[in-house]
Amino acid sequence: MVDRSFLDWPFFDDSHRQLADELESWCAAELCDEHGEEDVDDACRSLVSRLGEGGWLRYCVPAAYGGVHETLDVRSLALIRETLARHSGLADFAFAMQGLGSGTITLFGTEAQKQAYLPAVAAGTKIAAFALTEPRSGSDVASMETTADEAPDGYLVNGAKTYISNGGIADYYVLFARTGEAPGAKGISTFLVDADTPGLEMSERIRVIAPHPLATLQFSNMELAADTLLGERGRGFAQAMATLDIFRTTVGAAALGFARRALDEATGRALGRKLGQGVLADNPITQSKLAEMVLDVDASALLIYRAAWLKDVKGQRNSREAALAKLHATDRAQIVIDKAVQIFGGLGVTHGVPVESLYREVRALRIYEGASEVQKVVIARTHLAEANK
Known part of the structure; x- marks a missing residue:
């Protein structure tokens, strides 16, 4: 019964219409709206894997790393999210976080960083996360307090992030921390942090009105190598x-x-x-x-x-x-x-x-x-x- 006439609008080309048709068929066959609050972690892991097997996560990365388009195509990402959300909120969440949690790598990563993470994101074998929000810094990103101080072999990170989607189940985090080049927004840098890095702990799971994996992360003298810096220092x-x-x-x-x-x-x-x-x-x-x-x-x-x-x-x-x-x-x-x-x-x-x-x-x-x-x-x-x- 859903109106699909908007696909004839001039914003789209035939590839988008084909994408919408194929994804609609996949969703009808593969997705169920029901999931219990107790199995949300397993459900998200399963959805990431299935979205990867279905080829849909290939839209989250460029073609050079297993993706569909040469660069990220926002119309495709939007069509996928609209369709998934109509069928399953949790499936939309799983897809969205693969895109958000890898987008900074796509835009600013080195070739080595892209090769290390993006193909696995597209395949659904690595779960991505984007760690920006802090207990005392939400919309006011420039007020973040998590620090990444220079150390002999890289950086030493201390602080906390909260309301982090995929917190606790992610394989890696795109982490934003203060490196101090200047006050406010100009003193923040971005890092790639594998979930098994010593000094990183999930200190709290957060329950919200619609079940999703959300957590508070704690960083206690977490050591990061110099090559975990993502892009230019101070540009986070x-x-x-x-x-x-x-x-x-x-x-x-x-x-x-x-x-x-x-x-x-x-x-x-x-x-x-x-x-x-x-x-x-x-x-x-x-x-x-x-x-x-x-x-x-x-x-x-x-x-x-x-x-x-x-x-x-x-x-x-x-x-x-x-x-x-x-x-x-x-x-x-x-x-x-x-x-x-x-x-x-x-x-x-x-x-x-x-x-x-x-x-x-x-x-x-x-x-x-x-x-x-x-x-x-x-x-x-x-x-x-x-x-x-």
Whole structure:
């Protein structure tokens, strides 16, 4: 029942339409929405492996390292996330972290670093993670406190990271730490840290409303070799932002997938639920809700795939467009899903019903990879800078 007419939009070419068709068939055959909270780690490990075997993780890395495209294609990443999210929130999570946790290597890694990690990411044999957030530093990345001090053979790392996706199950972490070249954002560098590095410990597992592997990591005199430095020293903040510029659009795509599923479920409920002499869909209030949901879904899709097209085809920096896409898609998906729950009535808040799961899944997307408030700052600053020219 899901509307797929958007695939005919000029943002896409035939390869994207083929990707969408093939992934849709794979999801229908391979994915199940249900997973228990107690087996979330094993479920994520299995999903990474299966996504690798299916060839979908090849879209997370360049062709030179086992990927599909010569460079990362944001439209493909967004289509994959939208489709996976519509079928399984955890499958979307597993895919997204392989991309986010390897994107900085793709953009800034040495040839040796790329060869050591990217083929395994594409194959699903290494689980990736992106360690940026700290207990006292979330959106304000420049305030991070984890330090990487120079040592005779490299660096000595101390500090903590929290809310780290894949924390505890990742094979490696892209770690951001303060190296002190300058105060604030200019004194941060990026490192590649294997999960078995002495001095790295998972100090706490974090339970959230939609089960995902999240953890707090502790670094106690962790020794890193000089060749674990990723890119240029002191450029970690810029590297993190460049990585997020690519993947922020795909967060909106995941929200769009959740919203499409909610609209699909709500439409089926409205057409099948008896009300008086007819069905719920005959009710003008229900029709109004469905119309608003359709509008929000289409508007989000237009913003998302415009942002992706600008990056892929025009080669433009798309921070403003990505911020617009993420802000609108995540905020409106929350509203679309809430309306779907309302259409379902009591059944909508029953554990295990798809719209109830979606209600829990979508909330985090308005926070991670730049909260909605941060996106508003990005949009406003860009707008004012253009106005002042």
